Structure formats: structure tokens, C-alpha cells
Amino acid sequence: MKKTGISSRLKQVLFSFALLFLLTGCSDRFVLLDPAGPVARTENWNIMITFLLSMLVVIPVLAIMVYVVYRYRDRPGNKAPYTPNWDDSKILEVIWWGIPILIVAILGVFTVRDTFALTRPPSNQKPMTIQVVSLDWKWMFFYPESNIATVNYVEIPAGVPVQFVLTADAPMNSFWVPQLGGQMYTMPGMEMYLWLQADRPGVYDGKGANFTGKGFAHMNFQVVAKPQAEFELWVKSVKASAPPLTKEKYNQLVKPSIADKQLYSSYPATLYREIVDKNGGMYWRMHHGEHESHEHH
């Protein structure tokens, strides 16, 4: 996907500006400022532009306030003019109705553009699909194309757009991998869709972002991006060495508990659909139909 043409120089300026605002120097911890894929980059750009444009109002306000309060304090011998009945100036009012309107208009254009852009696959590569189920208090991942499953661990090929199809077999949660891009809710009986892509191999932290009760703080997972060939080797090794996921094992997983990383060489073909339906998915489909993005437009 073509990225917005923002020069690296300007980006550095923006970046250091933000850091200045945050009063800090250690950058690698600031995952939101360190995007590792096109989706996160679009969002990062949006964060920067809203920040800069807001500062166009905030900084003058602070400056004017300090100046006015200092100059017009009520103290003996203050020679600054005092005009108790001056309460109107059409020119000034037009200026400060106009400036925020202009800024919101500019921001609005960028926001609408990026909001629509984020619903499309982030690149032209052939995409893959991973189904995600949030449980109490763990993350289940199904790979429908290779029929393997994982818990609290997800591996993806770098440079390939991945469509995550999200649902829950527990209270609502939110699937979030900050360095790869924004989050999307998982909801019982419903399916949500989120595009993510990693530019480069690496390990990215993922988390459950929406509160789900006692074990919520421990609902984290890792996203490991690998070159395509290594990813395929990993799939083969999981198929060869891991145990299969049976319905009984899944029913154990559903029970509230905190889990470690787990790998499964296969899972019952209908399992994912059953999970959606047992939470009321048929009512959801009745109203919303099958989602068109299965056809990968």
C-alpha cells in the first residue's frame, strides 16, 4: 500500500516534538510511536497530525493567558489600560470562531481519509486469515488455512496482510497489538474484522484491552512475525509435533483460568463456527448477513 508522503526529516521533528511533550528520552518503550507495519503507521501519522494541529491552539492560549494575567493584575500603580465596559469585538470573535473551525475541517479531512483507508487490506500481497477467540482469560487463535490452533501466541508471516476475524466465548474484550496497529473488540456471537501487517520480523506484544474480570491483567499474548519461509516451517513443525485440540480440551480452556502459550496440530473443523453460534451468532447473521470481506476484495 502506498504510504503517505511524509519526509523522514519531518517525521523526526514530529517524533522529537512528541517526546518533548512526554518529557522523556527512552523511545523504544513508547510502542505507539514505534509502528512496525503499515496500519500502525497510518494511525501514528494521524496521532501526530492531530497533536500538531491541536498545539496551534493550545500554545497561543497558554501564552496569551500568562501575558494577560501578568499585565493586568490588580496591584497599586499598574499603568496598563483598564476598560471595564469593553466587551465586544466582531473582528476578534470572527478570528476565534474561524481558527478552530478551520483546524477541525483540516483534521476532519485527514480523519475521514484514514478511517476509510484502514478498512482496506494494508497491502497488495495475498492476505491470510486468522480467527481469534477471547476466552476467560486467554487468547485462542485458529488458522483456518492450515488447521492449526494456538493459545496466547500467534505467529504471522512478515510483509503479508493478515485479516483477524474476532469473536469471544466470554465477556467482550479488545484485541490490541500496538506496534502493528489499532485494536478491535471481540464480542460473543459477533464477528469483527481487523487488518494488521508486520513490515519486518520481530516479536510484538499483544494484549486484551477491554476489562473482563479477575484475570484480565494477565491476558497478554505474543505476535511473532517471521519471513514467509520460516513461518511455513513453523506451521509444519506444529502440525508434526503438537497435540490436536479436541472438543474436551477446548471445554477445559473455556473455563476461567490464566494460561501459558500452547500449540495444537489440528482442531475440529466446525469448532469456530460452533463457538460463534453457541453465543447467539445465528441472530447476528440474521441481521448482518455473512461478512463480504471473506471474499478478500
Added chain:
Amino acid sequence: MINQIVEYLRNADPLIQMSAVAAVLTLLGIIFALTYFKKWGWLWREWITTVDHKKIGIMYLICALLMLFRGGVDALLMRTQLAFPNMNFLDSQHYNEIFSTHGTIMILFVAMPLIFAMMNIAVPLQIGARDVAFPFLNAVSFWLFFFGALLFNLSFILGGSPDAGWVSYPPLAELSHSPGPGINYYVLSLQISGIGSIATGINFIVTILKMRAPGMTLMKMPLFCWSVLASCIVIIFAFPALTVALALLGMDRIFGTHFFTMLHGGNPMMYVNLFWVWGHPEVYIAILPVYGILSEVVSTFSRKRIFGYKSMVASLMLISVISYFVWVHHFFTMGAGPGVNSFFAVASMAVGIPTGVKVFNWLFTMFRGRIRLTLPMLWSLTFIPCFAVGGATGIMLASAPADYQFHNSYFVIAHFHQTLIGGAVFGLLAGMYYWWPKMFGFKLNETLGKWAFWFFNIGFYVCFMPQYALGFMGMTRRVYTYPAETGWGTLNFVSTIGAYLMGIGFLFIVVQILYSIRYGERDTTGDPWDGRTLEWSLPSPVPHYNFAQIPTVNERDAWWEMKQQRKEGILPPTKEPLKPIHMPNNSSLPFFMGLAFFVAGFGLVFNQFIIATVGLIGVVVCMLWRSLEKDTGHWISVDEIKQMEAS
């Protein structure tokens, strides 16, 4: 029910057991003190049965400050737990209960009663009215709020607190995942106090529209009254959405319906929508009156007319309308299409326009004025940078693509505390300091107040600035613990220090009030700030009929104009002779009605339908009783008025 409560208390956290003991001891202490000083009769006649808007306002203020203490202690407990990675001060369950109650209390039992306090104290006086439109209803509203808050606060010692967040989204808040009585407490206490809020909204709209003094056209009305009008309009349209959401959630939990579970064709999204159709306008309900307070304070302490009055009115009204077109920004990440998200993103940003205009108008009210840095003015001044930054981060959150990253992170926490503390709390404290002499007849000590101001303000920035950074570091909200590898430890520790500084600031306010009750400078003039609006034309505290003679208004800053004319030697037109004044009688019915609602609510919390029915019958009996009362008012004779005015 009793078994359930005993069982709960036996297994509860030692912290909860200790607070249960403390609560019982405090209660016994209060009962003992009232008996010892023979104050029961006084409490009953002067306060509990009162329908005087000024006393009701004071009761709202006291309750709000007590609740601020409770919510503040919750905040300190949470910040203590998060001060270091892997802390073991609170367990997960207890932490979840604390943040759920912290949010609910601060929004519904602190911000709301504080604005109701300011409305009750100032609005009738500013518009030159004897009372609010429906004094009896006003008392009912207060007691519904009081008993709602009481029911909510009982939860942590009787059966268990709500633990699904202040938003209580299903299915987490459904019986399947939260089987205890906690969420029932939440549903019923909010429902009871919510009825009171709607009634207050109606009451003040009618008061402002129908009871202004002769000559006070809408465009001559003080900006605080305009802001209350805007806020009340939002109340009467927004609160019914909460009523419906809570009623349906309550039915799901108590009667086994499926409004909010997908399983039988319900939909949790419906709750999320209804909740935020109320929830986002709710923050404007809290902030709009603050805009009004600031306009009054900035104008008074700059000794200057408010700049751009018409713009101020227009922006208040605009905010009250736009507030209904922003609710989806609380769930951009729940799969709405890009068209929907774009609309709500731009609408959310648009709120920044009228807000920005207000800030510039305040700045230019001070420009070429004479600024006195009193306590109300200090709190108003500190509002401006705080709200400017909070507004900027609000714009950042409003942009949907940016929100996909910020949602549920500490960035959001920092943003809304900045607007709600830096906005609502700072502004309402400004209002409290401003009207304090009017309420009680003495000024609060400025030195102690400045200590409070600096501790609270520095503490505020130390507490919440690191939380923006934590958001950029990917820290999610509502986690009770985090591992050391995340690198969040340092900033969390700094944030905790800030929270404690704010706690010290609050204690200074308490000390300031206690000290000033005894030693505070008495206000003998009724106009300690050289005020501009009608409330300052009255003695402090104000006699219960407010105005012996209803004033006639010719100008916007009516009292200021009268004073200017007097200085120029123009005498006010000779007053007509005093006439007897008709005032409403005190009544114990509002108290008993609140109590009956409380009993009904308590019964429903534990599925005890007999108790609930008894309570509801009590409500009906109170209503019947009231409708059969023929003589609900009394006359104050001219002699009595003369006596009161002379003293």
C-alpha cells in the same frame, strides 16, 4: 439475605472488614453526638424536612464533599497498588471493585451533586426569584440522590461492590459473569438517583424560563443561569437513556430476560449505545455549569463585563446540541463502519470549536481588566491551561484512526481526568469558594486555600502527565498489576506520588473549612467580592424568602449597574411598600419517599421481593399523601419581613 451478608463479611478482605467496623463506629458516633447535643429536632426541622433551595444546595455540597473523600480514598488505594510492578497490596477482585466504584461515585455522586449544589445555591438568587419552580420536587430530588448514594455505598460492606467497571457492559455485568449483588447495587442506586436528576433538570428549566425577575430578558440573564439551562436541557434528554439501559439490565439480572445477551436475540451493543447516549452528554452536563461559573468568576475578579456574551450563549447552546452526536466515539473499535466512525469523529472534534471560543472570550474578559488573584479566580485560571491540554488530547482521541490505538489505554485515563478534574472539579471548587460567603456568611481562609490549591494542582500534573506517556507505552486501563519488563514502573510510581499530593491538597481544603468556621472573616456586607449579579445584593446568608422585594432588572450585570448608578448619585426608584410573602411549607414526605425508594432498591438488590414491594408501596403512599395535602404553603407577614431585614 442476612446469611449472604454475614457470609460475605466473614470472607471479605481485611481492608473491607476494617472499613465496615469504621462505618459502624462513625454512625454510632454521629448518633451519640446528635443525642448528646440535643440536635435531633434541629436536624429534622431545619434540614431534613426543608424545601429551601439554599439549604438543599448546602446538603448537596456536603454530600458531594463526603463522596469526594470516598472516591479519593479509592483513587489512592488504586494508585498504591500500581506504584510498583507486581504489587500485592490489593488482589484483583478488590481492585476491580475499587475502580468500578471510584468511577461511578466520582461521576454520579460527586460531579452531579456538586453541580446541583451550585444550581440550587445560585440560580434563584441570580434571576431574582423567591424559590425554584417546584420546591417540594427539589427536596424529593435531593433525597433520591441521597438514598441512591447511600445504597451504592452500602455495597462494599453488605454483600459486595459492583466490579464490572463504571460502564458495566454486558455480558460481563450479566448474571452469568457477575452473579453477586454488586451489579444490582449499581443498577438500582443509579436508577434511584437518576430519577432525582431528571426531576432537577425539569425543575431548573422551568425555574429559569418562568421565574426571572421583571426586566430580565433571556439575553440579560447571567451566564451561569444560561449554562444551567443548557445543562438541564441535556439532562432531560440524556438521563432517560440511562434509565432505560439500567432498567433493561436490571430485568436481565433480576427477572432473567435477555435484552443484552445475544443468546435469545438480545444484543449487548444496545446497552453500549444506550449507556453512551447518556454517558457522553453526561460529561457536558457536568462541565456546562462550570463554564457558567467561570464566566461569573472571571468577570467579577477582572472587574469587567464578560467579553462576547452572545458568543458565550451561542457556544453553550451549541455544545448542548453537539453533545448528542458524539457518543459513538466511545466504541469506534466495536466494528462500526468507516462512514459511521467518520461522522462521529468529526462531530466529536466539533465540540472543540465552541469550547475554544469560550476560552478566548475568558482571556479577553481579563484583557484590560483588573485581575484579583483570589481563590475562586486562581481555580478558574488553572482551569484554562488544564482544559486546553485536555481539549487537545480530546481532539487526538476523537480522530478515529488515532483512537484505535489510544482506546482503553492510559492515554484515555489521563485525558478524561484532565477534563473532569481540570474542568469540572477545578471549576466547581471555584464556584464553591465564590459562593461560600453567600451560603454561610463567612469567607474561607485564603492562606490555607492557597496551600490546597498548589498541592492539588502540582499533584494533578505529577499524577496525570505520566499517564499520557504510559498510554504511549501501551499500558491498558483497569489492569491491577503489571510485570516489571513492561518498563511502566517508574512513571506509575511518579503518578502515585502525584495522587498523594492531591490527597494532601484535599486535606488542606478540609482544614481550611474547619478553621474558617471558627476564625473565617465574617461577611457583613453581603457583597464580599464586589459582585455583579443579583445574589450579591442580598445579605449573607440569605433570608429564606430571598428577596423582600423582587428587584427590577434593566441591565445584564444588574447589581453592578445599580452600584454604578448609586456612585453617580442616581438613586434607585422608591420602593413599593412590602407585601406578605407566600412560601412553601417544610415537609417530611421527600425524606420518606427517598427512604421508601431505598427500601425497594435494597430488596431488589437481594431479590427479596417482599421487601421491595413494601418499599414501592411506601413510594405510592407518599405520593398519595402529597396529592391529598391541601395546604402546602404559608404567609410571611410584613412585620416578620421587616424584622428579618433589620437584623
